[in-house]
Amino acid sequence: MTLDELPLDGQATVTSLDSSGVERRRLMDLGLLPGIVVRAEMKSPLGDPTAYLVRGSVIVLRRSQAQGIHIERSAGRGR
Amino acid sequence: MSADLPMPISRAAGAVDASAGRACGSCAVFNVANLEKLGVHTGDSDFVIALAGNPNTGKSTVFNALTGLRQHVGNWPGTTVVRAEGGYRHQGDAYKVIDLPGTYSLLSTSSDEHAACDFLLFGDPDVTVVVVDATRLERNLNLVLQILQITDRVVVALNLMDEAGRHGITIDTRHLSRELGVPVTPMSARRGDGVPDLLEAVAQVAHGRTATKARSTQKLGPAVERAVQTLAGQLTSEFPGLANSRWVALRLLEGDENTERAVRDGSLGDVERQHTARQRAFATQGGSAP
Numbered sequence: 075m076t077l078d079e080l081p082l083d084g085q086a087t088v089t090s091l092d093s094s095g096v097e098r099r100r101l102m103d104l105g106l107l108p109g110i111v112v113r114a115e116m117k118s119p120l121g122d123p124t125a126y127l128v129r130g131s132v133i134v135l136r137r138s139q140a141q142g143i144h145i146e147r148s149a150g151r152g153r
Numbered sequence: 154m155s156a157d158l159p160m161p162i163s164r165a166a167g168a169v170d171a172s173a174g175r176a177c178g179s180c181a182v183f184n185v186a187n188l189e190k191l192g193v194h195t196g197d198s199d200f201v202i203a204l205a206g207n208p209n210t211g212k213s214t215v216f217n218a219l220t221g222l223r224q225h226v227g228n229w230p231g232t233t234v235v236r237a238e239g240g241y242r243h244q245g246d247a248y249k250v251i252d253l254p255g256t257y258s259l260l261s262t263s264s265d266e267h268a269a270c271d272f273l274l275f276g277d278p279d280v281t282v283v284v285v286d287a288t289r290l291e292r293n294l295n296l297v298l299q300i301l302q303i304t305d306r307v308v309v310a311l312n313l314m315d316e317a318g319r320h321g322i323t324i325d326t327r328h329l330s331r332e333l334g335v336p337v338t339p340m341s342a343r344r345g346d347g348v349p350d351l352l353e354a355v356a357q358v359a360h361g362r363t364a365t366k367a368r369s370t371q372k373l374g375p376a377v378e379r380a381v382q383t384l385a386g387q388l389t390s391e392f393p394g395l396a397n398s399r400w401v402a403l404r405l406l407e408g409d410e411n412t413e414r415a416v417r418d419g420s421l422g423d424v425e426r427q428h429t430a431r432q433r434a435f436a437t438q439g440g441s442a443p
Binding site: 100128130131 | 289
C-alpha cells in the first residue's frame with residue numbers, strides 16, 4: 075500500500091521510500107523515514123495534493139510523491 | 154524598513170535602557186549589563202557567530218534580540234532569503250552575527266538553503282548557534298546532528314519555549330545537552346527570555362572554555378573511510394585552506410551534483426564569490442537584496 079491510498083484521518087507507518095536522489099533526500103530531511111507514523115490530515119477537493127501530519131508538522135505532498143512512499147496501515151496511536 | 158533602524162551605538166544605550174526598562178521590565182535583554190547591541194556596526198569583531206536552524210524557528214528574532222536590529226521577521230518559512238549581518242559586544246568581546254536562511258538539512262538544494270549550507274561549511278564561523286523549535290524538537294534535531302558532523306563549536310538555542318510550555322511540552326535540556334555534547338540553552342527570543350544564558354554559552358564556546366564534544370552519528374566502513382581520506386587529501390591539496398574536506402569528500406562519493414560542479418569550476422569553499430553571484434541572480438529575478 076502506498077501513502078496516496080491512505081484515507082483521510084487514516085494512520086499508517088512508513089515502511090520504505092521509492093523515490094531517489096534529491097526528492098528522497100528532501101522527504102527524509104522533512105522527517106519521512108521508515109518507521110515513522112503519518113496521518114492523512116487534509117485533502118484538497120481532488121485529493122491532490124494531500125496534507126499529512128509527520129512528527130508534529132504538516133507536510134503537503136502531490137499524489138505522485140505520495141505514490142512513492144510505502145506504508146502499513148496501523149490503528150496505533152502516534153501523534 | 155531601513156528608516157526604522159534604531160540608533161544602536163552605545164551613547165543611545167542609556168536612553169533605550171531607561172525607557173525600555175519601564176516598557177518591558179521583564180525583558181531580560183535589557184537587564185543584561187553585559188550586552189551592548191552594535192546594530193550593523195560590526196567593525197573589527199573578535200568572533201563570528203552563525204545563526205542556523207530549520208525554517209521558521211525564530212533565527213531572525215534571536216538575531217534581532219542580540220544585535221538590536223530589526224531584520225524582517227515573519228511567521229512563515231522563507232522570510233530570510235539572503236544572509237544578514239549584525240554585531241554585539243559582550244564582556245568586552247565584539248561578536249559578528251550572521252543570520253542565515255533556514256534550512257532543513259545541509260544536503261538540500263534550494264538556493265536559499267544552499268547559501269546557509271555554504272556559510273556553515275566554508276565560512277568557518279567561530280560558533281554556530283543552531284536555533285531549534287522546542288515544539289518540534291524531533292524534526293529539528295536532524296539539522297543539529299548534521300551540523301555536529303562538521304563542527305563541535307555549536308550552541309543549541311532551544312527557542313519557542315513559551316509556546317512549548319503552552320502545549321504542555323517540557324524538555325530536559327541538561328540531558329539533551331549531555332546527549333548532544335554541546336550546550337543547550339532554552340529561550341523565548343520573542344520575549345527576550347534566555348538571552349543572557351545564550352550569550353554566556355556562546356562566549357564559553359568561543360573562548361574554548363566549554364569543552365564541547367559533538368555526538369558522532371556516522372560510522373563509516375573501512376573501505377569508505379579509506380576513500381574519504383584519499384579524496385579529502387586530494388581536495389585539500391587542490392583547495393588549500395578548505396574547511397570540512399571530509400564532508401565534501403562524502404558528498405562527492407554520493408555523487409552530489411552541486412558539489413561536483415563546485416569542484417569542477419573551482420568555486421568550492423569560496424563563500425564570498427558564491428554569495429555575490431547568488432545575490433546578483435536574486436536581484437535580476439526581481440527581488441531586492443539588502
